[in-house]
Amino acid sequence: MSWLESLILGLVQGLTEFLPVSSSAHLRLTAAFAGWKDPGAAFTAITQIGTESAVLIYFRKDIANILSAWFRSLFDKKMRQNQDARTGWLVIVGSIPIGVLGVTLKDQIEGPFRDLRLTATMLIVMGLVLGIADRPAARDETGGRHRAPKQRKTLQDLGIKDGLIYGACQAMALVPGVSRSGATISGGLFLGYRREAAARYSFLLAIPAVLASGAFELKDAAEAGRVSWGPTLFATVIAFVSGYAVITWFMKFISSKSFMPFVWYRIVLGVAITALVSGGFLSPLAAESAG
Incomplete structure (x- = not known):
């Protein structure tokens, strides 16, 4: 991996990790369109340490109060x-599904799940899911012309059942195109x-899963020598800086705006990828076969 690749991929990771658009899909697509080799699940997991x-x-x-x-x-x-304290326990409970599935499906995550046809499908499907989940939330939080806003749940209402459902939604993000934040936020809105x-x-729920995944991949990569350490660490730093800027903006954005711009973006991108692959302009395994 060149330093230019690491700069661009680090920026892509930081800019997309917290938005409901799937950072893993964008890393995969950036490499495919640029003609680079797929950075792979190990690169994604390590650079996510930066965004986390x-x-x-x-x-x-x-976090200090919770710990x-x-x-x-x-x-x-x-x-x-x-x-x-309850939030701390619920983060642990909610991390169980992705921990179990992450280990069980490791080979699929690094192989078949990275097919661009699957990525495009997940971009569209989960975009529609987010749009459906957001509509009642927007109506409840802003109210209508003739009624006051409806009270929706806060983290004070979070229990074990909801924590596990959040965790199951997070586990879906093992498939590129789903989006960790998109899946868990959609689940929360539906709840x-x-x-x-x-x-x-x-x-908060992503912290244990991402740090554990990053540490696991660091260990494997160090033993197998599969990672270009200089560029990968550089990309991780870039992901941290850009990620902090995005999370600051995003938390302000959602306090008054809907998720619909992200919904339309996902659908348009998914349809475009499907058309390019179907038309033979882009191989579903493009980046994997690039040198």
Whole structure:
């Protein structure tokens, strides 16, 4: 991997990780259109450590409170009723599905799941799902002409059942094109949560899964010598800087705007990829066969 590739792919990772458009799909597509080799699941997992570091800094106060309350709840039963402690336990519960499926489906994630036809399909399908989930949320949070806004759930209402559903939605993002944030935010909206609450828990829930996946891939890559370390670490730093800027903007954006721009973007991109592959202009395994 060249330094130019690492710069561009790091930017793509940072700019798309927190938006409901699928960063793994965009990394895959960038390589395909540029004629580069697919950066692969290992590159994606390692650079996600950079974007997840942006989450750790952006939500540092929330995370510090959650960790403090969670550790105290291990020894004090009364603390288990504390909201921050409960959030800590629910993040653990919600991380179970992606942990189990990530290990079980590792070969598929690094192989068949990276087919551009599947990526395009997931972009379209999950775009429609996000659009359907967002419509009642927009109506409830803004109200109508003749009625007041309807109260939707906040993280105070989060329980084990909802935590597991969030976790199942996050596990769907193992397929490029789904989007971790898109799937979990859609799940949260369907469950009746406010947009900001759905996004906040989505980002917190991703921390254990992304850091564990990155550490796992770091270990494997170091043993197998499959990664160009200089460019990959450079891309990780670029992903951190651009990712922090995006998460700051995104949390402000969703406080007053709908997800529909992302829905239309996903659908148009998915249809375009389908047309290019069907017309023979783009191989479904284009980047994998590039030198």
